[in-house]
Amino acid sequence: MTRWLTEPVPRARVAAFRTLIYLFVAADLALFTPWVRTRVAVPGELYQPLLVGRLLPLPTPTPALVDVIFWALLLFALLAATGRAPRLLGWTVFALYFEWMIVAMSYGKVDHDRFGLLVALAVLPTAGRARHGDPTRTEAGGWALRVTQIAVICTYFLAAWAKLRFGGLDWLTGSVLARAIIRRGTDLADLIASVPYLLIVAQFGIVAFELASPAIFLLRGRWRLYTVGFFYSFHLVTFATITISFAPHLAAMTSFLPLERVRPLVWAGRLVGRRRDPGDRRPVEVEAPPGAPPLADPAVAEPAGS
Numbered sequence: 001m002t003r004w005l006t007e008p009v010p011r012a013r014v015a016a017f018r019t020l021i022y023l024f025v026a027a028d029l030a031l032f033t034p035w036v037r038t039r040v041a042v043p044g045e046l047y048q049p050l051l052v053g054r055l056l057p058l059p060t061p062t063p064a065l066v067d068v069i070f071w072a073l074l075l076f077a078l079l080a081a082t083g084r085a086p087r088l089l090g091w092t093v094f095a096l097y098f099e100w101m102i103v104a105m106s107y108g109k110v111d112h113d114r115f116g117l118l119v120a121l122a123v124l125p126t127a128g129r130a131r132h133g134d135p136t137r138t139e140a141g142g143w144a145l146r147v148t149q150i151a152v153i154c155t156y157f158l159a160a161w162a163k164l165r166f167g168g169l170d171w172l173t174g175s176v177l178a179r180a181i182i183r184r185g186t187d188l189a190d191l192i193a194s195v196p197y198l199l200i201v202a203q204f205g206i207v208a209f210e211l212a213s214p215a216i217f218l219l220r221g222r223w224r225l226y227t228v229g230f231f232y233s234f235h236l237v238t239f240a241t242i243t244i245s246f247a248p249h250l251a252a253m254t255s256f257l258p259l260e261r262v263r264p265l266v267w268a269g270r271l272v273g274r275r276r277d278p279g280d281r282r283p284v285e286v287e288a289p290p291g292a293p294p295l296a297d298p299a300v301a302e303p304a305g306s
Contacts, residue, residue, distance in 0.1 A: 037063075
C-alpha cells in the first residue's frame with residue numbers, strides 16, 4: 001500500500017500539475033466564483049458557517065475581509081504557479097482558498113466539485129521543488145498526485161452513495177434529470193428528453209458509472225487514459241445538456257494524466273523556429289570526414305555541368 005501511495009512520478013509532471021492548479025485558482029477567482037464577493041452584501045445573520053468554520057472559529061465575512069482574501073489569493077496563486085517557494089506559497093494559497101470556499105459555501109449550498117481541488121492544494125506543498133522538463137522521479141510528488149486522484153474518485157463514488165442514501169432506489173427511477181432539464185436544460189437536452197425512458201436509463205448509467213469509478217486504479221497505461229477520457233466526456237455531455245460545470249473537479253482530474261508531455265513553451269519555441277524568414281539561406285557548416293578533401297562552399301560552388 002505504501003509503494004502504491006508513493007509511486008514515483010517525474011518531477012516534470014508535478015511541476016506541470018502545480019502550474020495548472022495554481023493558474024486555475026487564479027482563473028476561478030476571475031471567472032467562476034467572483035460572485036463570492038457579493039455574498040457579504042447580505043445581512044450577517046444569513047451567514048451559517050460550515051462545521052469547520054465553526055470549529056476554528058472564523059470571523060463573519062465582511063466586504064473588506066473578502067476583498068483582502070480575493071486580491072491576496074490572486075497574487076499568491078500567480079506567484080505559486082511559477083514553482084518558486086513551493087511550500088511557503090503553497091500553504092498560503094491553500095489557506096486563503098480554503099477560507100474563500102468557506103465563505104462561498106456557508107450561505108446554504110455546498111458544491112461537491114471542489115473537493116479534489118482542495119485536496120490538491122493541501123498536498124502540493126508537500127511535493128517539494130519540481131522543475132518543468134525534469135525527468136527525475138519523486139516519491140513525494142507521487143504521493144501528492146495519488147492523494148489527489150483518490151479525492152477525485154471519492155467525489156464520484158460518494159456522490160453515488162449520497163444519491164442512494166438520501167433518494168434510495170427511487171432516485172434511479174424518479175424524475176431527477178427531467179427536473180434538471182426543465183430548470184436549466186439546453187436544446188440538446190430537450191431532444192434527449194423526448195426519447196421515452198432514455199432519462200431513466202441515463203440515471204441508472206450515472207449511478208453505475210460513479211459506483212464503478214474506483215476501478216480506474218486497476219487499469220494501467222492507455223486503458224487508464226481512455227477511462228479518464230470517458231470521465232471528461234461525461235462532464236462534457238453534462239454541460240452540453242444541463243449546463244452544470246465541474247471545472248474545479250476537471251482541473252484536479254489532470255492528476256491522472258502524463259502532464260510532463262505537455263510543454264507549451266517548447267512547442268511555442270519550435271513554432272517560432274519554423275516561421276523563420278524563408279529568405280534566410282545562410283549556409284550550414286558541415287565538417288568533412290578525416291582525410292577527405294575540403295567540402296566546397298555551397299555559396300560559391302559551381303553548378304553541375306557548367
